Amino acid sequence: MKKRSLGLIAIVSYKTFVASLLLITSITLFLALKNYQYLEDFSDNYVLEGKAKIIDWIVAKILNLNPKKLAFSGVATGIYAIVTAIEAAGLWYEKRWAHILVLVLVGISIPPEIYELIQGLSIVKLIVFLVNIGVFWYLFQNFPKHHHH
Structure with a gap:
């Protein structure tokens, strides 16, 4: 395993x-x-x-x-x-498509989250934003290499 x-x-x-x-x-x-x-x-x-x-x-x-x-x-x-x-x-x-999907979906959610934070700061909004930034950064840094079989 x-x-x-x-x-x-x-x-x-x-x-x-x-x-x-x-x-x-x-x-x-x-x-x-x-x-x-x-x-x-x-x-x-x-x-x-x-x-x-x-x-x-x-x-x-x-x-x-x-x-x-x-x-x-x-x-x-x-x-x-x-x-x-x-x-x-x-x-x-560890599917490559999943990394791409999550990067895209988290990436497009970040600008609206920034807008929401500007409109009114709350602990929940801040935590969700920070978690999504962390997820995006981690997956971007650890993007799986393409393997040819």
């Missing part, structure tokens, strides 16, 4: 974690869509008034998305989860 670098293991673990979060988000969006009417009724329930602010906030956020947006978001998040899982698997097996 080939020994993988700590950097590669960290990136694959990160990508697997992100894919899992995206999958959970996608499933949650579809469950919200399936139960949209129930959520609307729940939101209108007077018992909820001021009792559980976080639940009220989450339900309000979901209800601000119309069912079409909810469905689109669920599909888009699901596709992104699949692409992220494919990236992780490709990197694990």
